[in-house]
Structure formats: C-alpha cells, structure tokens
Amino acid sequence: MIGKLNHVAIVVPDLPAATALYRDTLGAKVSEPVDLAPHGVTVVFVELPNTKIELLHPFGERSPVAPFLAKNPSGGIHHVCYEVDDIMAARDRMKAQGARVLGDGEPKIGAHDKPVLFLHPKDFCGTLVELEQA
Amino acid sequence: MIGKLNHVAIVVPDLPAATALYRDTLGAKVSEPVDLAPHGVTVVFVELPNTKIELLHPFGERSPVAPFLAKNPSGGIHHVCYEVDDIMAARDRMKAQGARVLGDGEPKIGAHDKPVLFLHPKDFCGTLVELEQA
Incomplete structure (x- = not known):
C-alpha cells in the first residue's frame, strides 16, 4: 500500500541556523521559510534528489510541534510521511488492522494541500507516521 | 554535497512484529532479516519506490543500538543516511565547518559495505546523521 x-520531518529549535546547516555544511538545496499558519509550523524544505527533508519550527501559540520541542530542546526527527494512492482506503485498512488514526480518525488537509492522516x-x-494521498 | x-533507520523492540507491521498493515515490500554481526544489528529492509526504511534490532551483546532501545523501549527513528559522492571530501568539509565526526573521525565500512561516517x-x-559514499 x-x-x-x-x-522526513525534523523539528528544530532555530530555523535559520538549521537552514544554514543544511545549505552550507551539508550543501543541500533549501527553500525560503514558509509559514503554514493553519498547521502551526514554519517549514523549510530541503530538496534531495529522491525525497525531501522538512525542517519544522513552531509557528503561533498552539503549534502541534511545540510539545515535541519542549521535550527535545535540541530538536529531533518528528515523523516520516509515506504516500498512498487513496487516503480513505488507507484509513479503512489501518482501522481494520487495529492501528489508531490520530484525532477523530478522519483525514485532514495537510501542509501540502493534500489529504493526510497521522498514525x-x-x-x-x-514512530509517528503520516500518510499523504499522492 | x-x-x-x-x-531512514528505525530501531524496533520486536523485529518480527515490526516486519509484519510494515508488510501486512502498511503493505510494503520487506526483506528477510539479515544479521550484520560486525555492526551489532539485525536488519530488515523495507523497500519503498524512492528509498529504504531499515528496521534495526540489536544483535549480540555490544550492539550500538542497544542503548537507544533501552532509552526508547517502544523503538523510534534512530538516524537518517544521506549519500555523498566522496566520503573523504565529505569528512574534510564537515571538519572544516566545525561539525564533529563520531568515533576517531575516520570513515568506516558500513552496513552496505561502503564507507560511512556518523555526525x-x-x-x-x-538528529544522528550518517553519510555514505554512493
């Protein structure tokens, strides 16, 4: 499936410093920071040839990544996101297999404007796993 | 660079259960378990279309992932591995930028029989970062 x-999403305590690290030290192509207010994060995309690293920092007062950063003040890997063809079929399969979908169990529109769910x-x-409709 | x-390497407390989860629940293609005695891990490779997930479990008495599992008994994401063209040039660049290479600072032969280093x-x-010569 x-x-x-x-x-791969990495929560970082200092987004400009993390961006410089990926750009200058690791020599990767990085985006400008993008505020995703509805998702409570500012994100910098690190473009690799086969996938992306997303550097996340809390945005606003009710960021979903703020508790993670409080617990991991140096930052850390927050989640992995796998693509699926059909998010509703994925949801049904997860529930049938006994895996818990976070929140109310229904897909939401994610940071890439596509339906997602978290397991x-x-x-x-x-491991926090995000499924995103491809 | x-x-x-x-x-992405994920340390798991129960390798058969984690393998079944990725194969049956998530519907991914998984390998047979492989004991990598010199590296102190047993690994199952989850083959995705664009990269791999490596499910790691301690092998032997001095496994480098045993302390992680002791600290994270449910398991968790252990490291990410980025490819580089030239591991020695990568080492020199990391040192010049002030990033610390683990161990004695020299590349070792990694689990894929290629030179690697950990940052x-x-x-x-x-985030624990592995660099592997492509």
Missing part, C-alpha cells in the same frame, strides 16, 4: 517516502506512534514502533 | 536519502547529533538539530 505505501508508496514513496514523501518526507499513533505506539502502533508503529515508536 | 549531500545526494539521495539512502535510508554528532548535537551538531545536526538533535
């Missing part, structure tokens, strides 16, 4: 790895880390080896 | 994301998580936003 899962297709490509769409991105409970306790059901996926301690 | 960095090229493709070669893999200090404190220098990379709390």
Whole structure:
C-alpha cells in the first residue's frame, strides 16, 4: 500500500541556523521559510534528489510541534510521511488492522494541500507516521 | 554535497512484529532479516519506490543500538543516511565547518559495505546523521 517516502520531518529549535546547516555544511538545496499558519509550523524544505527533508519550527501559540520541542530542546526527527494512492482506503485498512488514526480518525488537509492522516506512534514502533494521498 | 536519502533507520523492540507491521498493515515490500554481526544489528529492509526504511534490532551483546532501545523501549527513528559522492571530501568539509565526526573521525565500512561516517547529533538539530559514499 505505501508508496514513496514523501518526507522526513525534523523539528528544530532555530530555523535559520538549521537552514544554514543544511545549505552550507551539508550543501543541500533549501527553500525560503514558509509559514503554514493553519498547521502551526514554519517549514523549510530541503530538496534531495529522491525525497525531501522538512525542517519544522513552531509557528503561533498552539503549534502541534511545540510539545515535541519542549521535550527535545535540541530538536529531533518528528515523523516520516509515506504516500498512498487513496487516503480513505488507507484509513479503512489501518482501522481494520487495529492501528489508531490520530484525532477523530478522519483525514485532514495537510501542509501540502493534500489529504493526510497521522498514525499513533505506539502502533508503529515508536514512530509517528503520516500518510499523504499522492 | 549531500545526494539521495539512502535510508531512514528505525530501531524496533520486536523485529518480527515490526516486519509484519510494515508488510501486512502498511503493505510494503520487506526483506528477510539479515544479521550484520560486525555492526551489532539485525536488519530488515523495507523497500519503498524512492528509498529504504531499515528496521534495526540489536544483535549480540555490544550492539550500538542497544542503548537507544533501552532509552526508547517502544523503538523510534534512530538516524537518517544521506549519500555523498566522496566520503573523504565529505569528512574534510564537515571538519572544516566545525561539525564533529563520531568515533576517531575516520570513515568506516558500513552496513552496505561502503564507507560511512556518523555526525554528532548535537551538531545536526538533535538528529544522528550518517553519510555514505554512493
């Protein structure tokens, strides 16, 4: 069912510093920062030849990544995102297999304006997994 | 400098269960488990169309991932691996930029029989980064 790895999301405490690190030290192509107010994050996209790294920093007062940063003040890998062809079929398959979909269990429009859902880390080896309709 | 994301490594407490999860629940193509004794891990490769997920479990008594599992008993994302064309040039660039290479600072032969080095998580936003010669 899962297709490509769409991105790896890394929460960082200092977005300009993290951007400089990926651009200057690691020599990768990075985007300008983009505020995604509805998602409570500012993101810098690191473009690799086969996938993306997303550097995330809290935006606004109710950012969903703020608790992670409070717990991991140096930052850390927050989630992986796998593409699926059909998010509703994916949701049904997850539920049938006993995996918990976060929130109310329904897909939402994600940061790339595509339907997404998040799976409970306790059901996926301690890893927060996002599924995004390709 | 960095090229493709070669893999994301996830340390798991129960390798057969994690393999079943990726194969049956997420519907991905998975390998048989492979014991990599010199590296102290047993690994299952999850083949995605654009990259790999590596499910790691400690092998032997001095596994480098055992402390991570002790700290994260449910498992978790352990590192990301980026490809580079020239590991020695990458090492020199990292050192010149002030990034710390783990161990004695020299590349070693990694789990794919290619030269690799690991960069200090404190220098990379709390993320353990492996560089592998492509």
